[in-house]
Amino acid sequence: MRALWFRFLDWFSRLRGRRPIPREPVSIRPIGVVRNAVTAPRMDGWASVRSDIIVREELSHALDGIEEYSHIIVVFAFDKVPESELKERVRPRGDARLPEQGVLATRSQLRPSPLGVSVVRLLRRRNNILRVQGLDAIDSTPVLDIKPYYPNYDAVQDAAIPGWARALEAAE
C-alpha cells in the first residue's frame, strides 16, 4: 500500500515536471582503506602527511594506468562522526569570528552525507597500494572511490569564494 502511494507520488511529480528525490539510500562498499600516522581528527597540517591507500586486492588491475597521473581525487567516508553531531549550520573552522554557514556551504564533516572529496598528489603505486601526499583523512578511513585528476575538467583557478574565506586563506 505504502509502495503504491509512493508510486502515485512519483507519477504525479513527473506529471508536474518535478523530480522526486530518491528515498532509497545508495549503498557503497569501500574499495579500500587509508593507512597513515594520523590517529585523531585535526584541522590543519595535512599538506605534508603521506598516506597509503590500500585497495582491495581484487581491484588491483582496476588501478592500471593511474600511475601516469600526478594527482588523484579520493572520495572517502567520514565514518567517525556520530549522527547526533550532524549540524544544519556551522561556523567555519569552529571560529566564532567567522559568519555561520549552512553545512553544505562548508567542507565540514558534520554534513548530512558523510562524504569527503580531496585532491592529492600521487607519489607512487605498488600493485594495489597507492602512496599519496596531502590526504586529509585519518588512519583507517574507508575509501569509496579513486579518480584521475584532469585539470581541464577539475581545475577552476579563478573560482570565486566569499571575502571572509579569502581573508582566511591570505592569513595562512
Add this chain to the structure above:
Amino acid sequence: MRALWFRFLDWFSRLRGRRPIPREPVSIRPIGVVRNAVTAPRMDGWASVRSDIIVREELSHALDGIEEYSHIIVVFAFDKVPESELKERVRPRGDARLPEQGVLATRSQLRPSPLGVSVVRLLRRRNNILRVQGLDAIDSTPVLDIKPYYPNYDAVQDAAIPGWARALEAAE
C-alpha cells in the same frame, strides 16, 4: 561466530600494522535530485547544459552561504548502471585507438562504486534549488553531496595526465 572471526582478523591486521578494509557498506541517503533536459547518457556536450539540483526541503538552510561561491562540487550516484556492466578495465571513451585502462584510472561510470564527482558553475540559488551549468548527470540522478569549491584546495592547474589524454584534450 563469524563476527568474532572478523574481530580476530581485525586485531591481527592491526598487530601487523595493516589496516583491514571495511567490509560494511556505507549507506548514503540522497540529499537531492538533478532536473534537466538530458534523459539519456551521453559522452559529450555537457558544458552548456543547465540543471537544477532540487535539495530536500529540510536541508534548505544547510545551503545558506553557498550562493557566495562561483563553483561547487557535486557528488552524485550513477544509478542507471546495472552491476553486470561493471568492468575492471575499459577503453577511455570507448575508443579502440586508446590504450586500455583500469576503470579506477578513468572517469567511466562502469566503476566499482557508482560515484560521480563534478565541478560545476553555480548560477543561482533559490531556497532549496541550485541552478548549475555543466553538470554531466542526466535527469533524475540522485545527488549525494554538495560542497563549495576552493581553488586553493581543489585546483591543480599543472597536474600531469598521460600523453594520450593530453592529445585527446588538444583535439577537442
